[in-house]
Amino acid sequence: xxxxxxxxxxxxxxxxxxxxxxxxxxxxxxxxxxxxxxxxxxxxxxxxxxxxxxxxxxxxxxxxxxxxxxxxxxxxxxxxxxxxxxxxxxxxxxxxxxxxxxxxxxxxxxxxxxxxxxxxxxxxxxxxxxx
Numbered sequence: 034x035x036x037x038x039x040x041x042x043x044x045x046x047x048x049x050x051x052x053x054x055x056x057x058x059x060x061x062x063x064x065x066x067x068x069x070x071x072x073x074x075x076x077x078x079x080x081x082x083x084x085x086x087x088x089x090x091x092x093x094x095x096x097x098x099x100x101x102x103x104x105x106x107x108x109x110x111x112x113x114x115x116x117x118x119x120x121x122x123x124x125x126x127x128x129x130x131x132x133x134x135x136x137x138x139x140x141x142x143x144x145x146x147x148x149x150x151x152x153x154x155x156x157x158x159x160x161x162x163x164x
Contacts, residue, residue, distance in 0.1 A: 049074040052144030
């Protein structure tokens, strides 16, 4: 995996991303093991209005799953087909979520920390939970 494909770069890349994580989001090397789904949201004329919380259009255009294990983030899946990505739904209970980035700085994103939802999404994707 190239550096440009890591979770830090996806989150800092300017796209609107919803995070669904098993544990609090810490992208540093010393963070505990974690699973994290990233749902990239459609950009465009409908993306900024019409819904509460600043989320207008809720169409998912890309879905990524990352695993943090032993100090290393690995990408387990990357759904780039927009029709398949659109099958993933954004949870309605998304809220502001504190993030610790790889460089140790703190930021805010949008998402939820919900282990059961992570497992449901893995099942939907036909993936078993990593050991």
